[in-house]
Amino acid sequence: MATLQLKQIKKSFGETDVIKSVDLEVNDREFVVFVGPSGCGKSTLMRMIAGLESATSGDIVIDGQRMNEVGPADRGLAMVFQSYALYPHMTVEDNMGFSMRLAGVAKAERRRKVLEAARILQLEPLLDRKPKALSGGQRQRVAIGRAIVRNPSIFLFDEPLSNLDAALRVQMRIELARLHEELDATMIYVTHDQIEAMTMADKIVVLHDGEVEQVGSPMELYHHPRNRFVAGFIGSPK
Ligand code: ADP
Numbered sequence: 001m002a003t004l005q006l007k008q009i010k011k012s013f014g015e016t017d018v019i020k021s022v023d024l025e026v027n028d029r030e031f032v033v034f035v036g037p038s039g040c041g042k043s044t045l046m047r048m049i050a051g052l053e054s055a056t057s058g059d060i061v062i063d064g065q066r067m068n069e070v071g072p073a074d075r076g077l078a079m080v081f082q083s084y085a086l087y088p089h090m091t092v093e094d095n096m097g098f099s100m101r102l103a104g105v106a107k108a109e110r111r112r113k114v115l116e117a118a119r120i121l122q123l124e125p126l127l128d129r130k131p132k133a134l135s136g137g138q139r140q141r142v143a144i145g146r147a148i149v150r151n152p153s154i155f156l157f158d159e160p161l162s163n164l165d166a167a168l169r170v171q172m173r174i175e176l177a178r179l180h181e182e183l184d185a186t187m188i189y190v191t192h193d194q195i196e197a198m199t200m201a202d203k204i205v206v207l208h209d210g211e212v213e214q215v216g217s218p219m220e221l222y223h224h225p226r227n228r229f230v231a232g233f234i235g236s237p238k
């Protein structure tokens with residue numbers, strides 16, 4: 001079970017209101033996509049959900065529990081970024097198991113979980129390799145594997161595919177959809193790519209200047225955009 005509620009979330013950096021007042025409900029196992037132009041506040045919102053940044057005001061609620069004072073490691077979520085640094089001197093297996101090693105998980109259990117994630121991500125033949133011997137798509141899969149082994153109930157993806165070429169992005173989109181099915185997790189996914197949003201989302205949240213412009217299914221937004229901004233972003237003329 002993993003639901004998320006944002007209640008009147010605001011964030012200011014100095015005098016600048018970056019997130020103005022965001023209310024949002026994410027249902028259990030939903031695949032929610034945040035879209036919006038560069039600088040509209042997508043990453044800031046994700047970092048607040050992850051607990052890497054505190055909100056200036058408002059509440060973040062996961063499974064009915066207020067999370068504002070709960071640290072990132074105890075929120076039951078895992079985040080995958082665009083720039084995912086793998087440890088260059090460690091194998092794929094050790095990269096994927098590292099957070100568990102820090103948490104004191106026994107070696108056999110670490111191996112079991114890494115193998116399970118490697119199976120899901122088709123990384124089994126690569127477990128002994130170092131990152132420099134991997135392609136960009138394989139490295140991104142290792143970064144996703146690091147998140148999977150933590151058994152999060154919510155995955156946060158912040159433009160995870162934007163460093164990959166177009167063909168690989170299509171392939172990874174399909175893999176992420178399969179991952180969503182297989183893991184039964186709630187996923188929040190940031191992109192500025194309309195096609196990614198339209199093809200992956202159960203629900204799209206259109207952000208503009210730190211505010212939610214519209215929330216709806218891809219078809220709702222396509223056929224009934226509230227205004228020109230949403231129409232421009234999602235595609236149907238208005
Ligand atoms: P997006 O991910 O949608 O591109 P961001 O959340 O990264 O947008 O940034 C939203 C706005 O907040 C931008 O104007 C950015 O310059 C500003 N911002 C983000 N982080 C900080 C920070 N730590 N200090 C000051 N301003 C910031």
Ligand code: MG
Nearest residue numbers: 042043044158
């Ligand atoms: Mg960003």
